[in-house]
Amino acid sequence: MAGKLEDGNLKAAIRILVSDKTYAAPSADGLAKLLLKHPPATVDADTLPVPQSDSGLSVAESDVRKAIMSFPAGSCAGPDGLRPQHLKGMVNCQEKGPDLLTALTGFVNMVLSASCPREVTLYFFGGRLIALEKKSGGLDPLQ
Numbered sequence: 001m002a003g004k005l006e007d008g009n010l011k012a013a014i015r016i017l018v019s020d021k022t023y024a025a026p027s028a029d030g031l032a033k034l035l036l037k038h039p040p041a042t043v044d045a046d047t048l049p050v051p052q053s054d055s056g057l058s059v060a061e062s063d064v065r066k067a068i069m070s071f072p073a074g075s076c077a078g079p080d081g082l083r084p085q086h087l088k089g090m091v092n093c094q095e096k097g098p099d100l101l102t103a104l105t106g107f108v109n110m111v112l113s114a115s116c117p118r119e120v121t122l123y124f125f126g127g128r129l130i131a132l133e134k135k136s137g138g139l140d141p142l143q
Contacts, residue, residue, distance in 0.1 A: 012074045024131035024139055033139045034131055057112045064105045065091060080123075 024030050068091055071084035091097045091104075110116060116124065131139045 021132040024133045030131050058109045061101050061105045064108055065101055
């Protein structure tokens with residue numbers, strides 16, 4: 001809840017405060033329940049066709065800035081803990097913000113051109129989940 005308050009997301013903080021859900025203890029049964037809700041991928045990523053890097057899809061810095069600023073307060077962090085609010089603050093920095101925006105735009109265009117190193121994709125497209133127990137006995141994933 002403290003993280004939601006720090007992010008300025010009062011609605012989410014109140015929802016957590018009044019919720020009757022509790023953290024689920026890690027167990028084989030809990031994992032099985034989560035896998036029913038979120039099954040593993042049915043297609044092996046190694047069998048997917050490789051996109052052509054000359055597709056011409058790219059974005060401008062204004063597009064990247066608009067996307068960063070569109071995240072609502074309190075949006076979840078990635079596996080590394082970096083939240084959209086962190087990016088907003090850094091991109092808005094008068095001294096180094098423009099350089100960061102240029103670098104981020106270059107990174108986004110690299111991903112769009114299918115040039116992202118394969119070793120990075122597991123982390124880049126990953127997430128972290130915490131299971132919460134429902135009164136009904138089920139589990140809710142909290143990201």
